[in-house]
Amino acid sequence: MAIIKGLEWTFNTVAEEYDKWSPEYVSELYEDLFDYQPLTLNSEALEVGIGTGQATLPILRTGCKLTAVELGDQLAELTRRKFKDYVNLAVVTSSFQDFDDREDHYDLIYSASAFHWIPEEIGYPKVYQMLKSKGTFARFAKHGNYRLGNQDMYEKIQEIYAQYMPYSVATPPFSEADAMKRSKISLRYGFIDQKVKLYTRKRSYTAQEYVSLIATQSDHIVLKESLKNQFYSAIKQVIVDKGGRIELIDTIDLELARKP
Numbered sequence: 001m002a003i004i005k006g007l008e009w010t011f012n013t014v015a016e017e018y019d020k021w022s023p024e025y026v027s028e029l030y031e032d033l034f035d036y037q038p039l040t041l042n043s044e045a046l047e048v049g050i051g052t053g054q055a056t057l058p059i060l061r062t063g064c065k066l067t068a069v070e071l072g073d074q075l076a077e078l079t080r081r082k083f084k085d086y087v088n089l090a091v092v093t094s095s096f097q098d099f100d101d102r103e104d105h106y107d108l109i110y111s112a113s114a115f116h117w118i119p120e121e122i123g124y125p126k127v128y129q130m131l132k133s134k135g136t137f138a139r140f141a142k143h144g145n146y147r148l149g150n151q152d153m154y155e156k157i158q159e160i161y162a163q164y165m166p167y168s169v170a171t172p173p174f175s176e177a178d179a180m181k182r183s184k185i186s187l188r189y190g191f192i193d194q195k196v197k198l199y200t201r202k203r204s205y206t207a208q209e210y211v212s213l214i215a216t217q218s219d220h221i222v223l224k225e226s227l228k229n230q231f232y233s234a235i236k237q238v239i240v241d242k243g244g245r246i247e248l249i250d251t252i253d254l255e256l257a258r259k260p
Contacts, residue, residue: 008117010221011051012072019052019078021213025112026199029140029254030058033110036195036256037136039064043107046130048096048123049114053079055140060086064107071095097122103129110138124189131259137191139182139255143174144203144248153242157235164231168219179253191257199252207239210246 011018039045043064050056050068052075059066060083068091070076076093083089092099096118109127127137147154161168176198183194205213211232214220223231239246 008071008218010218011216012074014216014221015052015072015074015078017212018075018216019082021209021216022052022054023142023203023250024054024057025140025142026201026252027058028199029197029252032197032254033138033256034062037108037138037258039108044105045108045110046106048109048111048127049117050079050091051075051112051114053082055110055112056083056089059108059110060089063088066090067092069094069096069099096126101126101130104132106131106135108136108138110136110140113141115139116141120185124186124191128189128191128259133259135259137186137257137259141253143251143253145173145251146246146248147173148249149247150242153238153246156238156242160231160234160238164227164234165219165223174251174253179255182253183255183257186255186257190260192260193256193258195256197254197256199250199254201250201252203248203250204245205248206245207236210239211236 039059039062041063043062045059045064045066047056047059047066047068050070053068056066056068056079066086066089068079068089070079070091070093073093076091080091109131115123131137146157158170161170176196179196179198183196186194214235215228215232
C-alpha cells in the first residue's frame with residue numbers, strides 16, 4: 001500500500017507486534033554492504049530509524065560502535081532490551097532531524113525502511129555532513145508484493161480495501177528503475193560512487209499471520225477501530241477460501257553512495 005506521510009509515529013503504538021512480524025533482511029545485502037564499506041572494531045556507524053532492530057544485528061556483530069536513532073520511545077526501549085548484551089550499541093530516542101549533528105564523524109550511516117519519513121532536503125545534507133570523508137550512506141528497504149502468484153486473491157482483497165480503506169492506494173511492484181531513481185537523489189547532495197543492488201525472496205503466511213503482519217503497517221494502524229474487525233475478517237476469509245495461505249514476493253533494494 002502507498003505510504004501516507006505523517007504516520008511515522010504509529011509504529012510506536014504497536015512495538016511488540018511490530019518486532020514480532022517485521023522480517024529481517026537477506027544476508028546477501030550485508031555482504032554487499034560490507035564489501036563496499038568494511039567495518040572494524042574502530043569503525044563508527046549510525047542507524048537512522050532502528051525500529052526494533054530488523055537491520056541491526058549484522059552491523060553489531062562487526063564489533064563497530066553503533067549509535068541508533070529512534071523517534072518512538074516504546075520502540076527504542078524494546079530495542080535496548082533486545083540487544084542489551086551488545087555494549088557497542090547506544091539507542092537514542094530522537095528524531096533524526098533533532099539528533100546531534102556532529103560533522104565528519106561516522107564511517108557508515110544507514111537506514112532500513114525508514115528514511116522515506118525524513119524530508120529529502122533535510123535528510124541527505126545531514127547525512128553528508130555527519131559522514132567522514134570516504135564514508136558511506138546505505139539506504140535500503142523491503143517491498144512486499146502479494147499480487148504475483150495470487151492474482152485472483154489479490155483482486156478480491158483489493159475490493160475489500162476499496163470498501164474499508166479507499167485512501168490506501170495499491171502501489172505497483174518496486175522495480176530496478178525505481179531503485180535507480182532513488183539512488184540518483186544522492187547525486188544532488190554531493191555523494192559519489194552510487195551503487196544499486198536488488199534482492200528477491202518469498203514469504204508465506206496463514207490468513208491469521210497475514211492479518212497480524214499488515215496490522216503493523218502505518219495506514220492500517222490508523223484505521224477506525226469500529227472497522228478493523230470487519231476489515232481483517234474479510235481479508236482472512238478470502239485467504240481461507242483461496243487455500244489458506246498467501247505468498248509475498250519481496251523486492252529488497254540497497255542504494256549505496258560515498259562522501260568524497
